[in-house]
Amino acid sequence: MNLDERARQATAGLRATVAASPLSSPIPGMARWEWVPRALAAVGTAAAIVVVAILTIQVAPPTPAPITQPPDGTVIPEFVPPVEDSLLTTDTTELSTVTSLSEGDPIAPSGPEGTAGPGEVPADTEAPSLVILSPVNGQVFETDVVRFSGTTEPGAAVRAGRYEADVAPDGTWSIVLILSPGSNRAVFTATDEAGNETTAQVVVDYKRSVADTTTTTTKPKEDTTTTTKADFVEFSANQVYGTCPSSPPFDVFWGTAQPGSKVIVTSDYGGGSVFANAEGGWELRVEFPEAPADVFFLVTAKSVATGRAKSFEFAYKP
Amino acid sequence: MRQMEETQVVSRPERFDDFYRREFRLVVGLAYVLSGSRNSAEDLAQEAFMAAHREWDKLQTYDNPGAWVRRVVANKSVSSFRRSATEMKALAKLAARRIEPLNEMEPDDAEFWGHVRDLPRRQSQAIALFYLEDRPVEEIARILGCTTSTAKVHLHKGRANLATRLGVEA
Numbered sequence: 001m002n003l004d005e006r007a008r009q010a011t012a013g014l015r016a017t018v019a020a021s022p023l024s025s026p027i028p029g030m031a032r033w034e035w036v037p038r039a040l041a042a043v044g045t046a047a048a049i050v051v052v053a054i055l056t057i058q059v060a061p062p063t064p065a066p067i068t069q070p071p072d073g074t075v076i077p078e079f080v081p082p083v084e085d086s087l088l089t090t091d092t093t094e095l096s097t098v099t100s101l102s103e104g105d106p107i108a109p110s111g112p113e114g115t116a117g118p119g120e121v122p123a124d125t126e127a128p129s130l131v132i133l134s135p136v137n138g139q140v141f142e143t144d145v146v147r148f149s150g151t152t153e154p155g156a157a158v159r160a161g162r163y164e165a166d167v168a169p170d171g172t173w174s175i176v177l178i179l180s181p182g183s184n185r186a187v188f189t190a191t192d193e194a195g196n197e198t199t200a201q202v203v204v205d206y207k208r209s210v211a212d213t214t215t216t217t218t219k220p221k222e223d224t225t226t227t228t229k230a231d232f233v234e235f236s237a238n239q240v241y242g243t244c245p246s247s248p249p250f251d252v253f254w255g256t257a258q259p260g261s262k263v264i265v266t267s268d269y270g271g272g273s274v275f276a277n278a279e280g281g282w283e284l285r286v287e288f289p290e291a292p293a294d295v296f297f298l299v300t301a302k303s304v305a306t307g308r309a310k311s312f313e314f315a316y317k318p
Numbered sequence: 319m320r321q322m323e324e325t326q327v328v329s330r331p332e333r334f335d336d337f338y339r340r341e342f343r344l345v346v347g348l349a350y351v352l353s354g355s356r357n358s359a360e361d362l363a364q365e366a367f368m369a370a371h372r373e374w375d376k377l378q379t380y381d382n383p384g385a386w387v388r389r390v391v392a393n394k395s396v397s398s399f400r401r402s403a404t405e406m407k408a409l410a411k412l413a414a415r416r417i418e419p420l421n422e423m424e425p426d427d428a429e430f431w432g433h434v435r436d437l438p439r440r441q442s443q444a445i446a447l448f449y450l451e452d453r454p455v456e457e458i459a460r461i462l463g464c465t466t467s468t469a470k471v472h473l474h475k476g477r478a479n480l481a482t483r484l485g486v487e488a
Contacts, residue, residue: 002487003477006430007449013427014450018347021420023360145375178379294440295393296463298369311373313389315463 124194128153129171132188132202140205141179148202149174152190159189179206233258233280237301237310249291249316253301254283261305267314268297291316332383334374338367341384344451345391346420351431351446352395356419366390385461388451392443392461433483434476440464441476448473 158165165175237255257276270288302309350359377383459469481488
Protein backbone atom coordinates (compact mmCIF):
# COMPACT_ATOMS: atom_id res chain seq x y z
CA MET A 1 0.00 0.00 0.00
CA ASN A 2 1.44 3.36 -0.97
CA LEU A 3 1.02 6.68 0.81
CA ASP A 4 -1.98 7.89 -1.16
CA GLU A 5 -3.90 4.68 -0.58
CA ARG A 6 -3.07 4.75 3.12
CA ALA A 7 -4.17 8.40 3.27
CA ARG A 8 -7.43 7.66 1.48
CA GLN A 9 -8.17 4.91 3.96
CA ALA A 10 -7.37 7.12 6.95
CA THR A 11 -9.41 9.99 5.51
CA ALA A 12 -12.43 7.77 4.98
CA GLY A 13 -12.05 6.48 8.52
CA LEU A 14 -11.84 9.96 9.97
CA ARG A 15 -14.83 11.23 7.97
CA ALA A 16 -16.90 8.26 9.12
CA THR A 17 -15.83 8.86 12.72
CA VAL A 18 -16.82 12.52 12.64
CA ALA A 19 -20.05 11.78 10.79
CA ALA A 20 -21.01 9.22 13.45
CA SER A 21 -20.03 11.45 16.36
CA PRO A 22 -22.78 13.20 18.27
CA LEU A 23 -21.68 16.78 17.73
CA SER A 24 -23.08 18.79 20.55
CA SER A 25 -22.53 22.38 19.49
CA PRO A 26 -26.11 23.54 19.62
CA ILE A 27 -25.69 26.99 18.24
CA PRO A 28 -24.32 27.93 14.86
CA GLY A 29 -21.32 29.82 16.11
CA MET A 30 -23.25 32.17 18.33
CA ALA A 31 -22.49 33.31 21.80
CA ARG A 32 -25.11 32.66 24.42
CA TRP A 33 -26.30 36.24 24.66
CA GLU A 34 -27.11 36.22 20.96
CA TRP A 35 -29.70 33.58 21.65
CA VAL A 36 -31.66 35.77 23.99
CA PRO A 37 -33.67 37.46 21.18
CA ARG A 38 -34.31 34.04 19.64
CA ALA A 39 -35.38 32.64 22.96
CA LEU A 40 -37.73 35.58 23.49
CA ALA A 41 -39.13 35.06 20.02
CA ALA A 42 -39.66 31.40 20.83
CA VAL A 43 -41.41 32.36 24.06
CA GLY A 44 -43.58 34.76 22.06
CA THR A 45 -44.47 32.02 19.60
CA ALA A 46 -45.30 29.65 22.45
CA ALA A 47 -47.47 32.31 24.06
CA ALA A 48 -49.27 32.85 20.75
CA ILE A 49 -49.90 29.11 20.47
CA VAL A 50 -51.33 29.06 23.99
CA VAL A 51 -53.61 32.03 23.19
CA VAL A 52 -54.81 30.39 19.98
CA ALA A 53 -55.41 27.15 21.86
CA ILE A 54 -57.42 28.96 24.55
CA LEU A 55 -59.50 30.77 21.94
CA THR A 56 -60.06 27.52 20.07
CA ILE A 57 -61.21 25.84 23.22
CA GLN A 58 -63.54 28.73 24.02
CA VAL A 59 -65.25 28.74 20.61
CA ALA A 60 -65.35 24.97 20.26
CA PRO A 61 -68.88 23.48 20.29
CA PRO A 62 -69.96 21.67 23.41
CA THR A 63 -69.20 17.97 23.60
CA PRO A 64 -72.01 16.08 21.83
CA ALA A 65 -74.25 13.83 23.88
CA PRO A 66 -73.45 10.14 23.65
CA ILE A 67 -75.18 8.27 20.79
CA THR A 68 -77.79 5.88 22.13
CA GLN A 69 -79.91 5.25 19.02
CA PRO A 70 -79.83 3.08 17.03
CA PRO A 71 -78.32 0.45 19.25
CA ASP A 72 -75.06 -1.19 18.30
CA GLY A 73 -75.45 -3.81 15.57
CA THR A 74 -78.55 -2.28 13.89
CA VAL A 75 -78.48 -2.73 10.07
CA ILE A 76 -78.99 0.61 8.33
CA PRO A 77 -80.77 0.45 4.94
CA GLU A 78 -79.15 2.22 1.98
CA PHE A 79 -79.45 5.94 2.41
CA VAL A 80 -81.85 7.67 0.03
CA PRO A 81 -81.62 11.45 0.13
CA PRO A 82 -84.89 13.27 0.48
CA VAL A 83 -86.00 15.22 -2.60
CA GLU A 84 -87.54 18.60 -2.20
CA ASP A 85 -90.80 19.00 -4.03
CA SER A 86 -89.73 22.20 -5.72
CA LEU A 87 -86.87 20.41 -7.50
CA LEU A 88 -89.12 17.80 -9.03
CA THR A 89 -89.89 18.44 -12.65
CA THR A 90 -91.28 16.58 -15.59
CA ASP A 91 -89.61 18.81 -18.16
CA THR A 92 -86.86 16.55 -19.46
CA THR A 93 -85.38 19.29 -21.65
CA GLU A 94 -83.55 20.55 -18.60
CA LEU A 95 -81.88 17.20 -18.13
CA SER A 96 -78.62 16.44 -19.70
CA THR A 97 -76.35 13.47 -19.84
CA VAL A 98 -73.87 13.28 -17.05
CA THR A 99 -70.43 12.10 -18.10
CA SER A 100 -67.76 11.23 -15.63
CA LEU A 101 -64.51 13.12 -16.03
CA SER A 102 -61.32 11.16 -16.32
CA GLU A 103 -58.00 12.30 -15.00
CA GLY A 104 -56.47 14.79 -17.35
CA ASP A 105 -59.69 15.81 -19.05
CA PRO A 106 -59.72 19.51 -19.78
CA ILE A 107 -62.35 21.49 -17.94
CA ALA A 108 -63.87 24.26 -20.00
CA PRO A 109 -65.34 27.26 -18.25
CA SER A 110 -69.07 26.85 -18.04
CA GLY A 111 -69.78 30.54 -18.15
CA PRO A 112 -69.09 32.91 -21.01
CA GLU A 113 -65.58 32.48 -22.46
CA GLY A 114 -62.92 33.66 -20.08
CA THR A 115 -65.19 33.94 -17.08
CA ALA A 116 -65.95 31.56 -14.31
CA GLY A 117 -69.22 29.74 -14.31
CA PRO A 118 -71.61 29.83 -11.40
CA GLY A 119 -70.22 28.02 -8.40
CA GLU A 120 -66.65 27.91 -9.73
CA VAL A 121 -63.68 29.57 -8.04
CA PRO A 122 -62.40 32.26 -10.40
CA ALA A 123 -58.82 31.72 -11.61
CA ASP A 124 -56.27 33.97 -9.87
CA THR A 125 -55.10 36.25 -12.62
CA GLU A 126 -54.28 39.17 -10.37
CA ALA A 127 -50.62 40.02 -10.02
CA PRO A 128 -49.36 40.10 -6.44
CA SER A 129 -48.59 43.39 -4.79
CA LEU A 130 -44.92 44.23 -4.36
CA VAL A 131 -43.71 47.22 -2.37
CA ILE A 132 -40.10 48.06 -1.60
CA LEU A 133 -40.10 49.84 1.74
CA SER A 134 -36.38 50.13 2.24
CA PRO A 135 -34.12 51.47 0.91
CA VAL A 136 -35.76 54.30 -0.98
CA ASN A 137 -34.91 55.35 -4.50
CA GLY A 138 -31.70 57.33 -4.68
CA GLN A 139 -30.54 56.40 -1.20
CA VAL A 140 -26.77 56.53 -0.82
CA PHE A 141 -24.81 53.94 1.18
CA GLU A 142 -21.26 53.90 2.41
CA THR A 143 -21.42 50.17 2.96
CA ASP A 144 -21.82 47.60 0.22
CA VAL A 145 -23.94 45.17 2.27
CA VAL A 146 -27.52 46.41 2.30
CA ARG A 147 -30.76 44.88 3.51
CA PHE A 148 -33.72 45.42 1.17
CA SER A 149 -37.20 44.92 2.59
CA GLY A 150 -40.83 45.40 1.70
CA THR A 151 -44.21 43.75 1.48
CA THR A 152 -45.95 41.43 -0.93
CA GLU A 153 -49.01 39.22 -1.08
CA PRO A 154 -48.90 36.55 1.64
CA GLY A 155 -47.68 33.31 0.10
CA ALA A 156 -45.86 34.98 -2.78
CA ALA A 157 -42.15 34.46 -3.38
CA VAL A 158 -39.84 37.43 -3.88
CA ARG A 159 -36.60 37.17 -5.79
CA ALA A 160 -33.81 39.49 -6.77
CA GLY A 161 -32.36 37.81 -9.83
CA ARG A 162 -31.47 34.31 -8.68
CA TYR A 163 -31.53 35.20 -4.98
CA GLU A 164 -34.66 34.49 -3.00
CA ALA A 165 -35.81 36.81 -0.23
CA ASP A 166 -37.09 35.68 3.15
CA VAL A 167 -40.85 36.15 3.09
CA ALA A 168 -42.82 36.06 6.34
CA PRO A 169 -46.34 34.59 6.43
CA ASP A 170 -47.77 38.12 6.50
CA GLY A 171 -45.99 38.97 3.24
CA THR A 172 -43.20 41.12 4.63
CA TRP A 173 -39.90 40.25 2.99
CA SER A 174 -36.24 41.09 3.26
CA ILE A 175 -32.99 40.18 1.58
CA VAL A 176 -29.38 41.27 1.99
CA LEU A 177 -27.58 42.15 -1.21
CA ILE A 178 -24.10 43.34 -2.00
CA LEU A 179 -23.82 46.54 -3.98
CA SER A 180 -21.23 47.38 -6.56
CA PRO A 181 -19.52 50.76 -6.33
CA GLY A 182 -21.65 53.41 -8.03
CA SER A 183 -25.28 53.22 -8.92
CA ASN A 184 -27.12 49.91 -8.45
CA ARG A 185 -30.52 48.93 -9.76
CA ALA A 186 -32.09 46.20 -7.66
CA VAL A 187 -34.96 44.51 -9.48
CA PHE A 188 -37.36 42.38 -7.44
CA THR A 189 -40.00 39.99 -8.73
CA ALA A 190 -42.90 38.71 -6.67
CA THR A 191 -44.55 35.51 -7.90
CA ASP A 192 -47.77 34.28 -6.34
CA GLU A 193 -48.97 30.70 -6.14
CA ALA A 194 -50.87 31.03 -9.42
CA GLY A 195 -47.69 32.16 -11.18
CA ASN A 196 -48.66 35.81 -11.55
CA GLU A 197 -45.69 38.14 -11.36
CA THR A 198 -45.06 41.71 -10.36
CA THR A 199 -41.79 43.51 -10.73
CA ALA A 200 -40.51 46.48 -8.75
CA GLN A 201 -37.14 48.13 -8.64
CA VAL A 202 -35.14 50.61 -6.66
CA VAL A 203 -31.95 52.42 -7.55
CA VAL A 204 -29.42 53.05 -4.81
CA ASP A 205 -25.91 54.37 -4.77
CA TYR A 206 -22.89 52.90 -3.07
CA LYS A 207 -20.16 55.41 -2.40
CA ARG A 208 -17.07 53.92 -0.87
CA SER A 209 -15.94 55.62 2.29
CA VAL A 210 -12.55 57.32 2.36
CA ALA A 211 -11.21 54.59 4.64
CA ASP A 212 -12.06 51.95 2.03
CA THR A 213 -10.50 53.69 -0.90
CA THR A 214 -7.20 54.91 0.51
CA THR A 215 -4.78 53.89 3.19
CA THR A 216 -3.32 57.34 3.67
CA THR A 217 -4.51 59.33 6.61
CA THR A 218 -5.53 62.93 6.20
CA LYS A 219 -4.71 65.63 8.64
CA PRO A 220 -7.71 66.66 10.71
CA LYS A 221 -9.22 69.99 9.75
CA GLU A 222 -7.95 72.97 11.68
CA ASP A 223 -11.45 74.36 12.10
CA THR A 224 -13.14 72.08 14.58
CA THR A 225 -15.71 74.54 15.82
CA THR A 226 -18.53 72.48 14.41
CA THR A 227 -17.31 69.30 16.09
CA THR A 228 -18.53 68.83 19.59
CA LYS A 229 -18.18 65.94 21.98
CA ALA A 230 -21.82 65.12 21.46
CA ASP A 231 -21.27 64.40 17.77
CA PHE A 232 -21.50 60.71 17.06
CA VAL A 233 -18.48 59.24 15.34
CA GLU A 234 -18.89 55.78 13.89
CA PHE A 235 -16.32 53.25 15.03
CA SER A 236 -13.88 52.15 12.39
CA ALA A 237 -10.58 50.32 12.52
CA ASN A 238 -7.81 49.79 10.02
CA GLN A 239 -4.54 47.89 9.96
CA VAL A 240 -1.35 49.26 8.47
CA TYR A 241 0.93 46.24 7.95
CA GLY A 242 -0.55 42.77 8.48
CA THR A 243 2.91 41.20 8.75
CA CYS A 244 6.17 42.34 10.32
CA PRO A 245 9.75 41.06 9.87
CA SER A 246 11.34 42.88 12.83
CA SER A 247 11.62 41.64 16.38
CA PRO A 248 9.57 42.20 18.42
CA PRO A 249 6.96 42.27 15.69
CA PHE A 250 4.42 45.08 15.73
CA ASP A 251 1.57 46.53 13.76
CA VAL A 252 -0.22 49.86 13.76
CA PHE A 253 -3.98 50.16 13.98
CA TRP A 254 -5.99 53.33 13.46
CA GLY A 255 -9.50 54.50 12.86
CA THR A 256 -12.34 56.49 14.32
CA ALA A 257 -14.41 56.25 17.47
CA GLN A 258 -16.47 58.52 19.64
CA PRO A 259 -14.27 61.40 20.84
CA GLY A 260 -12.73 60.54 24.19
CA SER A 261 -13.87 56.93 24.11
CA LYS A 262 -11.54 54.01 24.68
CA VAL A 263 -10.48 51.58 22.00
CA ILE A 264 -8.80 48.34 22.98
CA VAL A 265 -6.77 46.07 20.76
CA THR A 266 -6.39 42.46 21.86
CA SER A 267 -4.79 39.27 20.59
CA ASP A 268 -3.26 36.11 21.98
CA TYR A 269 0.21 37.65 21.77
CA GLY A 270 -0.17 41.32 22.69
CA GLY A 271 -2.49 44.27 22.84
CA GLY A 272 -3.06 47.79 24.09
CA SER A 273 -5.57 50.57 24.41
CA VAL A 274 -5.96 54.17 23.36
CA PHE A 275 -8.49 57.00 23.68
CA ALA A 276 -9.94 58.64 20.59
CA ASN A 277 -9.00 62.29 20.25
CA ALA A 278 -11.40 65.23 20.11
CA GLU A 279 -11.99 64.65 16.41
CA GLY A 280 -12.68 60.98 16.96
CA GLY A 281 -9.39 59.72 15.51
CA TRP A 282 -7.26 57.07 17.16
CA GLU A 283 -4.03 55.25 16.40
CA LEU A 284 -2.20 52.55 18.32
CA ARG A 285 1.09 50.72 17.84
CA VAL A 286 0.86 47.20 19.22
CA GLU A 287 3.79 44.86 19.81
CA PHE A 288 3.43 41.08 19.78
CA PRO A 289 6.59 39.90 21.59
CA GLU A 290 5.38 36.31 22.01
CA ALA A 291 4.08 35.86 18.48
CA PRO A 292 5.23 32.63 16.79
CA ALA A 293 6.88 32.94 13.40
CA ASP A 294 4.84 32.53 10.22
CA VAL A 295 1.54 31.97 11.97
CA PHE A 296 -1.37 34.23 11.31
CA PHE A 297 -3.48 35.07 14.33
CA LEU A 298 -6.40 37.35 15.03
CA VAL A 299 -6.06 40.86 16.40
CA THR A 300 -9.29 42.58 17.42
CA ALA A 301 -9.86 46.29 17.82
CA LYS A 302 -12.94 47.11 19.86
CA SER A 303 -14.75 50.27 20.87
CA VAL A 304 -15.53 50.10 24.56
CA ALA A 305 -18.30 52.70 24.14
CA THR A 306 -20.29 50.92 21.46
CA GLY A 307 -19.02 47.36 21.71
CA ARG A 308 -18.35 47.31 17.97
CA ALA A 309 -15.24 45.44 16.95
CA LYS A 310 -13.22 44.57 13.92
CA SER A 311 -10.67 41.78 13.57
CA PHE A 312 -7.54 41.55 11.51
CA GLU A 313 -4.95 38.92 10.83
CA PHE A 314 -1.31 39.41 11.64
CA ALA A 315 1.81 37.28 11.29
CA TYR A 316 5.40 37.64 12.39
CA LYS A 317 7.48 36.90 9.28
CA PRO A 318 11.16 37.07 10.24
CA MET B 319 -27.66 59.76 -10.52
CA ARG B 320 -25.58 58.09 -13.21
CA GLN B 321 -28.33 56.34 -15.12
CA MET B 322 -26.00 55.24 -17.89
CA GLU B 323 -23.52 53.61 -15.56
CA GLU B 324 -25.96 51.56 -13.59
CA THR B 325 -24.93 48.06 -12.76
CA GLN B 326 -26.97 45.17 -11.48
CA VAL B 327 -26.67 44.07 -7.90
CA VAL B 328 -24.02 41.43 -8.23
CA SER B 329 -24.42 38.81 -5.58
CA ARG B 330 -25.97 37.78 -2.35
CA PRO B 331 -23.93 36.89 0.71
CA GLU B 332 -24.41 33.47 2.18
CA ARG B 333 -26.28 33.15 5.46
CA PHE B 334 -24.16 32.19 8.42
CA ASP B 335 -26.48 29.32 9.32
CA ASP B 336 -26.09 27.77 5.86
CA PHE B 337 -22.34 28.24 5.96
CA TYR B 338 -22.20 26.63 9.41
CA ARG B 339 -24.29 23.65 8.42
CA ARG B 340 -22.23 23.03 5.32
CA GLU B 341 -18.80 23.43 6.87
CA PHE B 342 -18.96 22.58 10.55
CA ARG B 343 -18.37 18.83 10.43
CA LEU B 344 -15.59 19.24 7.87
CA VAL B 345 -13.86 21.77 10.10
CA VAL B 346 -14.33 19.53 13.14
CA GLY B 347 -12.57 16.81 11.14
CA LEU B 348 -9.67 19.13 10.41
CA ALA B 349 -9.48 20.15 14.06
CA TYR B 350 -9.55 16.51 15.12
CA VAL B 351 -6.68 15.64 12.79
CA LEU B 352 -4.52 18.62 13.72
CA SER B 353 -5.18 18.58 17.46
CA GLY B 354 -5.48 14.82 17.89
CA SER B 355 -7.98 15.48 20.63
CA ARG B 356 -11.42 13.93 20.70
CA ASN B 357 -12.34 16.30 23.49
CA SER B 358 -11.24 19.63 22.10
CA ALA B 359 -11.68 19.23 18.32
CA GLU B 360 -15.28 20.36 18.43
CA ASP B 361 -14.41 23.21 20.74
CA LEU B 362 -11.65 24.38 18.41
CA ALA B 363 -14.05 24.34 15.49
CA GLN B 364 -16.72 26.07 17.55
CA GLU B 365 -14.31 28.82 18.55
CA ALA B 366 -13.38 29.37 14.93
CA PHE B 367 -17.04 29.55 13.91
CA MET B 368 -17.79 31.96 16.72
CA ALA B 369 -15.01 34.18 15.46
CA ALA B 370 -16.47 33.83 11.98
CA HIS B 371 -19.91 34.74 13.28
CA ARG B 372 -18.57 37.91 14.86
CA GLU B 373 -16.90 38.81 11.57
CA TRP B 374 -19.71 37.59 9.35
CA ASP B 375 -20.53 41.02 7.94
CA LYS B 376 -17.10 40.99 6.39
CA LEU B 377 -16.62 37.27 5.80
CA GLN B 378 -19.90 36.79 3.97
CA THR B 379 -18.52 38.88 1.16
CA TYR B 380 -15.43 36.68 0.80
CA ASP B 381 -15.17 34.19 -2.04
CA ASN B 382 -14.31 31.44 0.41
CA PRO B 383 -15.09 32.14 4.06
CA GLY B 384 -14.37 28.47 4.73
CA ALA B 385 -10.68 29.16 4.12
CA TRP B 386 -10.72 31.79 6.87
CA VAL B 387 -12.27 29.39 9.37
CA ARG B 388 -9.77 26.66 8.47
CA ARG B 389 -6.88 29.03 8.94
CA VAL B 390 -8.13 29.90 12.42
CA VAL B 391 -8.48 26.21 13.27
CA ALA B 392 -5.07 25.38 11.82
CA ASN B 393 -3.44 28.15 13.85
CA LYS B 394 -5.29 27.24 17.03
CA SER B 395 -4.30 23.60 16.73
CA VAL B 396 -0.57 24.11 16.24
CA SER B 397 1.12 24.68 19.54
CA SER B 398 1.30 21.78 21.94
CA PHE B 399 0.97 24.20 24.85
CA ARG B 400 -2.21 25.68 23.41
CA ARG B 401 -3.40 22.22 22.48
CA SER B 402 -3.14 21.03 26.05
CA ALA B 403 -4.70 24.26 27.37
CA THR B 404 -7.60 23.80 24.96
CA GLU B 405 -7.85 20.17 25.97
CA MET B 406 -8.15 21.15 29.65
CA LYS B 407 -10.79 23.73 28.81
CA ALA B 408 -12.70 21.23 26.70
CA LEU B 409 -12.58 18.61 29.43
CA ALA B 410 -13.97 21.12 31.90
CA LYS B 411 -16.78 21.93 29.48
CA LEU B 412 -17.47 18.27 28.83
CA ALA B 413 -17.74 17.65 32.54
CA ALA B 414 -20.06 20.60 33.00
CA ARG B 415 -22.28 19.82 30.01
CA ARG B 416 -22.15 16.02 30.33
CA ILE B 417 -21.77 15.58 26.61
CA GLU B 418 -19.95 12.99 24.58
CA PRO B 419 -16.59 13.65 22.99
CA LEU B 420 -16.06 12.68 19.35
CA ASN B 421 -15.95 8.97 18.62
CA GLU B 422 -12.56 7.28 18.70
CA MET B 423 -10.87 6.58 15.38
CA GLU B 424 -9.85 3.11 14.26
CA PRO B 425 -6.28 2.39 15.45
CA ASP B 426 -4.85 2.37 11.90
CA ASP B 427 -6.43 5.71 11.09
CA ALA B 428 -5.37 7.18 14.42
CA GLU B 429 -1.80 6.04 13.76
CA PHE B 430 -1.79 7.68 10.32
CA TRP B 431 -3.06 11.03 11.60
CA GLY B 432 -0.73 10.81 14.59
CA HIS B 433 2.20 10.67 12.16
CA VAL B 434 0.73 13.63 10.27
CA ARG B 435 0.64 15.62 13.52
CA ASP B 436 4.25 14.72 14.27
CA LEU B 437 5.39 16.40 11.06
CA PRO B 438 6.64 19.99 11.18
CA ARG B 439 3.65 22.27 11.70
CA ARG B 440 3.28 23.67 8.18
CA GLN B 441 3.77 20.25 6.63
CA SER B 442 1.13 18.66 8.83
CA GLN B 443 -1.34 21.46 8.01
CA ALA B 444 -0.68 21.13 4.29
CA ILE B 445 -1.00 17.34 4.40
CA ALA B 446 -4.25 17.50 6.38
CA LEU B 447 -5.80 19.98 3.97
CA PHE B 448 -4.55 18.02 0.97
CA TYR B 449 -5.84 14.61 2.01
CA LEU B 450 -8.71 15.34 4.33
CA GLU B 451 -10.30 18.11 2.30
CA ASP B 452 -9.03 17.37 -1.21
CA ARG B 453 -7.81 20.93 -1.46
CA PRO B 454 -5.76 21.98 -4.48
CA VAL B 455 -2.38 23.52 -3.71
CA GLU B 456 -3.60 27.04 -4.50
CA GLU B 457 -6.30 26.80 -1.84
CA ILE B 458 -3.92 25.26 0.66
CA ALA B 459 -1.63 28.22 0.09
CA ARG B 460 -4.50 30.64 0.61
CA ILE B 461 -5.54 28.95 3.84
CA LEU B 462 -2.01 28.79 5.20
CA GLY B 463 -1.27 32.36 4.13
CA CYS B 464 1.73 31.50 1.99
CA THR B 465 2.60 31.39 -1.70
CA THR B 466 1.63 28.47 -3.89
CA SER B 467 5.25 27.44 -4.34
CA THR B 468 5.79 27.44 -0.56
CA ALA B 469 2.70 25.29 -0.11
CA LYS B 470 4.02 22.90 -2.76
CA VAL B 471 7.29 22.57 -0.86
CA HIS B 472 5.45 21.89 2.43
CA LEU B 473 3.33 19.31 0.71
CA HIS B 474 6.23 17.61 -1.04
CA LYS B 475 8.38 17.43 2.09
CA GLY B 476 5.40 16.42 4.19
CA ARG B 477 4.54 13.54 1.89
CA ALA B 478 8.14 12.34 1.82
CA ASN B 479 8.45 12.52 5.62
CA LEU B 480 5.13 10.85 6.16
CA ALA B 481 5.94 8.00 3.77
CA THR B 482 9.19 7.38 5.66
CA ARG B 483 7.47 7.35 9.02
CA LEU B 484 4.76 5.01 7.80
CA GLY B 485 7.21 2.81 5.90
CA VAL B 486 5.31 3.08 2.64
CA GLU B 487 6.09 4.38 -0.83
CA ALA B 488 5.46 8.06 -1.39
